């Protein structure tokens with residue numbers, strides 16, 4: 001029961017590879033973080049997995065869902081849902097949220113069922129449903145739109161979710177809410193989640209395993225916790241050092257229960273020691 005990507009290569013028309021020979025697997029019920037610095041190829045990988053590469057880019061490799069080669073028309077939305085960064089550009093500006101919900105249900109071959117809509121809104125943390133369903137995108141905050149995108153994903157029968165930087169551009173409190181929702185939903189629905197991120201706070205909060213990519217290549221794959229104790233790749237070390245540099249008042253023991261959200265990175269090591277031991281530089 002997994003979404004498997006084997007030897008994925010994505011090329012520009014002139015032949016240069018943006019992503020090269022990338023392999024990873026996402027199992028039902030687990031969250032794999034695809035982690036990498038800006039420009040490392042995360043979004044290109046995500047687009048290739050969904051069959052949504054922009055014109056001119058070509059891909060090679062095997063993408064299978066539960067052992068079967070993927071048929072993008074059949075899987076997109078129906079087996080694999082996605083929530084993308086920058087929710088404000090993901091909605092049709094002249095549709096209300098109710099119209100988006102109806103369209104999502106129809107596009108995934110379902111009948112329009114208010115119970116399904118209501119449950120998805122509830123699960124995504126959107127209260128006051130009657131009001132929300134009557135709103136247009138421009139009437140909603142970034143956090144509400146991100147929750148609505150999550151709700152639309154939950155209206156589909158998909159058992160895998162691709163979340164491309166789902167909390168970028170949101171303030172810390174809203175980020176924390178969205179991450180909490182994602183965590184409880186992946187457990188409740190036994191979703192396999194491919195989480196695209198450059199943020200180690202998000203990794204610490206949600207991921208079971210991590211695949212680190214650098215310049216389009218897989219450079220490290222490990223349990224999420226191991227990345228914080230013993231990153232083996234230069235890219236992993238650099239991201240970790242950058243994270244510590246940003247959050248240098250980071251806690252030295254697991255206080256995630258007290259500090260829900262991004263700053264609750266589960267770190268039981270002293271960052272200063274880590275710098276010296278790993279020789280990371282940022």
Ligand SMILES: Nc1ncnc2c1ncn2[C@@H]1O[C@H](COP(=O)(O)OP(=O)(O)OP(=O)(O)O)[C@@H](O)[C@H]1O
Pocket residue numbers: 012018036037038039040041042043044045054057198
């Ligand atoms: N359609 C395209 N044509 C040419 N180059 C592209 C195209 N799409 C992406 N690239 C290049 O591929 C590389 C990887 O881009 P990608 O958007 O996947 O990075 P990313 O890791 O998602 O970065 P970020 O975290 O900033 O979103 C970048 O160098 C980007 O400029």
